[in-house]
Amino acid sequence: xxxxxxxxxxxxxxxxxxxxxLRSRMRGGRAFILLTGFLLGLGLVGYGLxxxxxxxxxxxAPIFSxxxxxxxxxxxxxxxxxxxxxxxxxxxxxxxxxxxxxxxYEMLIATNLPSHRLLWGKLISALSYIALLLLAAIPLGSxxxxxxxxxxxxxxxxxxxxxxxxxxxxxxxxxxSAMTGKTGRAAVVSxxxxxxxxxxxxxxxxxxxxxxxxxxxTGLLAPNPISAxxxxxxxxxxxxxxxxxxxxxxxxxxxxxxxxxxxxxxxxNPFSNTGLNFPGWQTFSIGIYPATDQFGPDGMPIIAEPxxxxxxxxxxxxxxxxxxxxxxxxxxKPRRRWWPTWGDAAMLSVTSLSLLGLGFWIGxxxx
Amino acid sequence: xxxxxxxxVDLIRRYGKYTAVNKLNLTIAPGSIFGFLGPNGAGxxxxxxxxxxxxxxxxxxxxxHSQLIQKTSTAAAIVGYMPDFFGVYDDLRVWEYLDFYAxxxxxxxxxxxxxxxxxxxxVDLSEKRNAFVQHLSRGMQQRLCLAHALVHDPKILLLDxxxxxxxxxxxxxxxxxxxxxxxxxxxxxxxxHILNELxxxxxxxxxxxxxxxxxxxxxxxxxxxxRPALQIKVLDDLxxxxxxxxxxxxxxxxxxxxxxxxxxxxxEFDGNEQQASQLLLNLARAELPIADFHREDDSxxxxxxxxxxDHVTExxx
Numbered sequence: 211x212x213x214x215x216x217x218x219x220x221x222x223x224x225x226x227x228x229x230x231x232l233r234s235r236m237r238g239g240r241a242f243i244l245l246t247g248f249l250l251g252l253g254l255v256g257y258g259l260x261x262x263x264x265x266x267x268x269x270x271a272p273i274f275s276x277x278x279x280x281x282x283x284x285x286x287x288x289x290x291x292x293x294x295x296x297x298x299x300x301x302x303x304x305x306x307x308x309x310x311x312x313x314x315y316e317m318l319i320a321t322n323l324p325s326h327r328l329l330w331g332k333l334i335s336a337l338s339y340i341a342l343l344l345l346a347a348i349p350l351g352s353x354x355x356x357x358x359x360x361x362x363x364x365x366x367x368x369x370x371x372x373x374x375x376x377x378x379x380x381x382x383x384x385x386x387s388a389m390t391g392k393t394g395r396a397a398v399v400s401x402x403x404x405x406x407x408x409x410x411x412x413x414x415x416x417x418x419x420x421x422x423x424x425x426x427x428t429g430l431l432a433p434n435p436i437s438a439x440x441x442x443x444x445x446x447x448x449x450x451x452x453x454x455x456x457x458x459x460x461x462x463x464x465x466x467x468x469x470x471x472x473x474x475x476x477x478x479n480p481f482s483n484t485g486l487n488f489p490g491w492q493t494f495s496i497g498i499y500p501a502t503d504q505f506g507p508d509g510m511p512i513i514a515e516p517x518x519x520x521x522x523x524x525x526x527x528x529x530x531x532x533x534x535x536x537x538x539x540x541x542x543k544p545r546r547r548w549w550p551t552w553g554d555a556a557m558l559s560v561t562s563l564s565l566l567g568l569g570f571w572i573g574x575x576x577x
Numbered sequence: 578x579x580x581x582x583x584x585x586v587d588l589i590r591r592y593g594k595y596t597a598v599n600k601l602n603l604t605i606a607p608g609s610i611f612g613f614l615g616p617n618g619a620g621x622x623x624x625x626x627x628x629x630x631x632x633x634x635x636x637x638x639x640x641x642h643s644q645l646i647q648k649t650s651t652a653a654a655i656v657g658y659m660p661d662f663f664g665v666y667d668d669l670r671v672w673e674y675l676d677f678y679a680x681x682x683x684x685x686x687x688x689x690x691x692x693x694x695x696x697x698x699x700v701d702l703s704e705k706r707n708a709f710v711q712h713l714s715r716g717m718q719q720r721l722c723l724a725h726a727l728v729h730d731p732k733i734l735l736l737d738x739x740x741x742x743x744x745x746x747x748x749x750x751x752x753x754x755x756x757x758x759x760x761x762x763x764x765x766x767x768x769x770h771i772l773n774e775l776x777x778x779x780x781x782x783x784x785x786x787x788x789x790x791x792x793x794x795x796x797x798x799x800x801x802x803x804r805p806a807l808q809i810k811v812l813d814d815l816x817x818x819x820x821x822x823x824x825x826x827x828x829x830x831x832x833x834x835x836x837x838x839x840x841x842x843x844x845e846f847d848g849n850e851q852q853a854s855q856l857l858l859n860l861a862r863a864e865l866p867i868a869d870f871h872r873e874d875d876s877x878x879x880x881x882x883x884x885x886x887d888h889v890t891e892x893x894x
Contacts, residue, residue: 226680234668313664317725320629320658321681322650544649545633 226323227331228338235339248343252289252350259285259488279357284443285488286351287368291439294340294376295408299400301339302383305332306542307393319544326553329384329538336380344372359446367442371520374527375435378534379404385534388541408436415497426497431519438523440495444516525568532561580643582607582733582764583628588637590623597623599788601637605766605781607732610759612779613768614881619785621768622661625735628766629658641733653682657726661737661768665718667711671702674710675724682729696724700754716747723754734758736767740774752778776877784884787892791884796877803880804829807844807853809860810869818842818865825859827852840868 235241263281264273309315318328354360382403386396411434415426431437498516536557540547581604588601598620605611613621626632628639630652639646641655666674675693684692697703700720705713713721719739726734739755740748748771755778758765769775775782776796783793792799811818815834819842823831827848834841846853857870873879 223680223683223686226677229680230666230669230673230677233673234666237668312666313660313662314666316626316631316660317658317663317678317722318681319649320631320653320656321678322653322683322729323681324650544631 225327225331225334227328228335231331231335232338235335241339245343245346248293249346249350252286252293252347255289256282256286256350256353262488274359275357276359279354279359280446281488282357283351283354283360283364283368284446284491286347286354287372287439287443288436288488288490288494290344290347290351291372291375291435294344294372295379295404295435297343298336298340298376298379299383299386299397299404301336302332302380303387303396303400304393305329305336305384306387306538307391307396308387310391311393316544319542325539325542328542329388329535332384333377333380333535336383337377340376340380344376364442364446367520368439370524371435371439371442374524374531378527378530381531381534381538385538385541388538407434412436412493412496416493419496425500425517428517428519428522431497431517432522433526435523435527436494437496437498438520440491441498441516441519444495444498525565529561532557580607581605581640582609582642583611583766584640585624585628586638586640588624588627588639589635590620590627590632591635596788598627598634601788601790603783603790603793605764607642607764608759608762609764609780610755610778611764611766612775612782613766613785614772614775614782614877615768615785616885618787620788621785622737624785625658625737625766625768628652628733629656629735631658654729655731656733656735657729657731658735659722659726659737659739661741663722665710665713665721667709669710670707671710671713671721672697672706674721675728678725678728684729692728696727699727699757700724701750714747716743716750719743719747719751720754723751727758732764734763734765734767736765738769739767740769740771748774772878772881773876782877784881786885786888789888791888799877799880803883804845805847806873807846807856808869808871808873809842809844809867810840811842811860812840812866812868814865815840815842817863818860821860821863821865822856825852825856827856843873 259282260278263278304311306315309318319325379400383396383400386399386403387393390396390399411430414430415437418424418426418430431441495516498519500517536554583603583605585601585603588598588603589596590598601620601624603624613624615621623632627634628641628646630639630646630649639652641652644651644655646652666677669677672693675696676689679689679692694703697706700723702713702717702721702724705717710718710721719742723736723739726736740751743751752774755765755767759778767775767779779796781793781795782799784791784799792802809818809822819831822828822842822844825848827846829845829847832843832845834843846856848856853872857867860867860870
């Protein structure tokens with residue numbers, strides 16, 4: 211049987227790595243204990259957010275159901291983002307290195323399994339577990355719909371950002387695993403990079419806002435999935451139009467009624483009238499709301515529409531995934547690792563053409 | 578001339594300045610069991626990895642059944658490879674382990690079960706079908722690993738130190754298994770340090786040292802290269818004995834006794850039995866205290882040591 215015929219034959223079959231990994235991963239109680247812990251943690255955080263969102267009632271302030279729904283949704287979305295970004299590399303840092311460490315790598319690459327199928331298998335099996343976590347969280351997350359205030363557009367945007375972040379994070383783990391060959395080293399490399407991306411860019415934006423009144427450059431916001439999610443969730447409340455209350459923005463009155471009053475402005479929380487009342491929101495949304503010098507009829511400053519940096523983040527995450535995949539693909543090859551192939555040329559062409567195509571809508575992406 | 582199963586042409590592999598394999602020209606006929614001998618660091622594993630397509634030669638070529646190997650996948654279809662140090666997926670059952678490799682080789686679903694069952698039967702692990710791999714003994718894991726190399730019915734098997742770490746019983750079982758595979762028409766290359774085990778089972782041998790192939794061929798061919806020798810144990814007056822021995826007909830060279838056997842004189846001797854008899858008679862007439870006088874056997878071990886020592890001596894010059 212020729213190699214080509216063999217490849218054709220099993221290209222229609224399930225990826226062997228996925229079958230093996232799922233068999234071994236889902237065996238025993240470990241996976242289910244983690245799943246239970248994950249859901250319990252998420253439930254507790256959701257309950258905490260609910261208590262916080264409704265805490266104003268103790269002071270006799272009216273609470274709008276939409277505000278509770280939006281706070282819960284945004285809080286849970288951030289929680290999920292952090293969890294998948296942290297869990298995905300933990301699942302993948304051993305993808306290649308553990309095969310080397312337990313001396314199964316040579317036996318694996320001595321088979322007919324091509325490198326790209328090996329990597330896909332590792333990625334898909336890791337992502338399927340993360341997908342299981344996310345799917346299991348759906349019933350819990352759907353509670354927010356009981357409160358309202360969320361549109362399908364926001365759900366889809368958040369799902370895309372969280373999903374792509376999970377894939378990129380998993381791909382980062384596989385890349386580190388393939389490049390370093392040691393699981394411990396791969397974990398250190400992955401989490402240092404994640405720390406730098408999440409914390410580094412946020413700190414950069416923070417420093418920027420303290421030093422200048424100029425808007426934070428897109429380059430400091432777009433690479434960070436936190437800023438991307440904040441920019442998407444920021445539109446939940448819409449721009450403040452100086453006190454005008456619509457159904458969607460009804461809750462904007464709440465922070466004032468809850469004791470803030472006009473006195474809170476311009477206090478330490480200029481964006482609290484976005485209505486998302488949970489810890490960290492100010493930090494996560496830094497640089498997202500461009501300040502304006504316009505004031506509404508009630509004398510309140512108008513806060514502009516949040517910047518849509520999430521669109522560029524999507525492109526950056528896809529590009530990062532491709533780059534990690536390409537490097538890992540070459541690193542797992544047993545021979546001629548860094549020799550350019552026709553596959554590389556094809557990938558480069560498709561990527562360049564895609565970027566060129568995106569360039570036609572450059573205005574939309576950078577809006 | 579019939580097609581060779583394995584042929585290497587001036588195969589070289591360097592790691593920086595160190596040459597692990599130097600101009601290796603191997604020829605192995607189909608259906609043979611080729612014993613690859615050599616001390617540690619001789620280049621056996623490097624050679625096997627190049628044959629399996631896992632390592633790029635620095636120069637030279639590898640042909641497997643006349644097919645030039647330039648990609649791992651080309652070799653993978655022809656070769657089953659069992660490394661010297663191997664791991665197993667502990668959390669898989671025995672049948673799942675083989676099923677996984679069958680999938681990796683693209684075996685069709687319809688054939689997969691019968692392939693796995695057949696292999697379990699072959700390596701005598703059918704009873705352990707549903708056991709977890711981690712619960713198998715070392716010998717069983719070794720047989721399972723050998724089965725994994727057979728999953729795609731390769732023409733060539735490359736087994737790197739397959740008997741290492743096995744107890745005597747497991748070694749006997751492995752030997753039987755290799756004989757069965759030979760009867761199935763596989764070409765098998767196995768490297769080992771246990772020379773007498775190879776002598777029993779291999780049809781051809783290659784002896785390597787410091788990256789070079791010193792000799793290859795059947796045991797008979799190799800024996801022709803071996804210099805016959807006598808061992809004479811003299812209890813006293815060693816110098817007079819050596820002078821006397823050196824003057825006898827048929828004696829090529831008298832070697833200095835080794836430190837650990839100070840009374841044992843090794844003599845390279847190509848004389849006939851009459852000349853050997855005359856030598857013994859002359860030693861007795863000279864009243865030398867002879868405690869032992871015998872011809873050395875033609876074992877593979879002696880041949881191996883002779884070739885390797887000669888090579889080392891030559892390199893030191």
